[in-house]
Amino acid sequence: MSSNPITGRFRIGVIGAGSVGAAHVRAAADATGYRIAAICDTLPSAARDLAPSGVPVFSAHRDMFAAAELDAVIVAAPHSLHTPMVTDAAAAGLHVLVEKPMATTVEDCTRMIDACDRAGTLLAVAHVVHFDPLVQEARRLVASGDHGRPVLVTHRRSAHYEPGSRPSWFFDRELAGGGIVLNVGTHGLDRIQWLTGSPVRQVSGVVRGRDGVEVETDALALVELADGTGASLALTSRGAPYFDETEVVMDRATLRVSATEGLFLLRGGSSVRLLDADPGRQEQALRAQLDGFVAAARGEAGARYVDAAYGRSVVAAALAVYRSAAEGARVALPLEGVPA
Ligand SMILES: NC(=O)c1ccc[n+]([C@@H]2O[C@H](COP(=O)([O-])OP(=O)(O)OC[C@H]3O[C@@H](n4cnc5c(N)ncnc54)[C@H](O)[C@@H]3O)[C@@H](O)[C@H]2O)c1
Known part of the structure; x- marks a missing residue:
């Protein structure tokens, strides 16, 4: 590793x-305190177009690890490649921020955790929702207990999910590991767990697709959390206009977090907007996520990041939707060691 832990600029490579x-x-x-120091993509033109001036580009991540003197890497490649890239990064002594979904199987998540543990490097998962000010404020209000305890959570989100609407690998089962549930539903399952502070205990799922498309494009799930809160997830492939919202019904009030409209509190029959949906907040959230990751990798006390055991719990909940849909039965999740 090249950066001085106190004064040097932490060097980050990007895969994808x-x-x-x-x-x-x-x-x-x-x-x-840090900078992008190398970019890797199998498409050389994509890496070149993205690389800031003077930043080297690579078409194979192992070549980048060998040549670029990095401290850490961000893995932003197709889902099933996350595991080999993260285990290679650990073997190269690098800290890792891996995009969601952490991997396409729970076993792969565990392999990644074990590899980074053995290497003594940090493995953080890019659940950027944890850095979104709207969701942070909603979580704070739920956790305060001022409005009672959560009773029910609903999450609904649309995403254009038909071939041609996004890069083709998202529709390749082997590379993507699944469709709208694993890709987009993981944001919703994350919100449901994080807002309530309670992990998913049980799932009933329904998934639907299109002829000739390998992955599901639409899905519904009924979820029960460990603390007894009920939740629902509705993911549709043709939202018009786009919607992305989560409601938390508590004993004495309801919070509504809408990615497009803001954060609302309904109490005593009237609704107040607590925060606007500032469009710049996505970029701020990504920046806060990177700041927290680098601080944690440097061992700074209190640094905020989403740990890999939590990332694995989100993958497990998404995969339970698939299993439930395939078996036509409710699926229970093992809860040992699952944080929320
Ligand atoms: N946090 C979020 O809000 C959010 C939003 C969208 C996507 N994502 C996640 O980010 C990741 C990337 O998604 P995306 O939308 O940027 O996809 P994308 O298709 O736009 O980018 C993926 C890139 O990876 C490259 N790639 C493929 N194989 C590679 C390899 N072996 N080595 C190096 N590069 C390789 C591709 O050429 C492509 O440029 C996924 O895990 C996705 O789920 C997160």
Whole structure:
């Protein structure tokens, strides 16, 4: 590792120069304590177009690890590649921020955790929702207990999920590991767990697709949390207009977090908007996520990041939706060691 732990600028490589790799590079642009020091993509033109001036590009991540003198890597590649990339990064002594979903199987999540534990490096998962001010404020209000305890949570989100609407690997079962549930539903399952502070205990799922498409494009799930709170997840492939909202019904009030409209509190028959949905907050959230990751990798006390055991719990909940849909039965999740 090349950076001086006290004074040096922490050097981060990026694997995957697609839409999210680019968002991380933008978020890091004016950071003072760290910098993007290499970019890797199997498409050389994508890596070149994204690389800030003077930053080397690679088409194979192992070559980047060998040549670029990195401290850490961001993995923003297709889902089933996360595990080999993270275990290779651990073997190279690098800290890792891996995009959601952490992996496509629970066993792979465990392999990644074990590899980083053995290497003594940090493995954080990019559940960026934890850094979104709207969701942070909603969580604070739920946790305060001022409005009673959570009773029910609903999450509904649309995403254009038909071939041609996004890169083709999202529809390749082997590379993506699943469709809208694993890709988009993981944000919802994350919110449900994080807002309530309670992990998913049981899931009943329904998934639907299209002829000729390998992965599901629409899904519904009924979820029960460990503390008894009920939750629902509705994911649709053609929302018009786009919607992304979560409602937390508590004993004495209801919170509604809408990605497009803001944060609302309904209490005593009237609704107040607590926060606007500032469009710039996504970039701020990505920046806060990187700041927390680097601080944690440097061992700073109180640094905020989403740990890998939590990332694995979200993958387990998403995979339970698939199993329930396939078996036509409720699926229970093992809860030992699952944080929320
Ligand atoms: N946090 C969020 O809000 C959010 C939003 C969208 C996507 N994501 C996640 O980010 C990750 C990337 O998604 P995306 O939308 O940027 O996809 P994308 O298709 O835009 O980008 C992926 C990039 O990875 C490259 N790639 C493929 N195989 C590679 C390999 N072996 N080595 C190096 N590069 C390789 C591709 O060429 C492509 O440029 C996924 O895990 C996705 O679920 C997160």
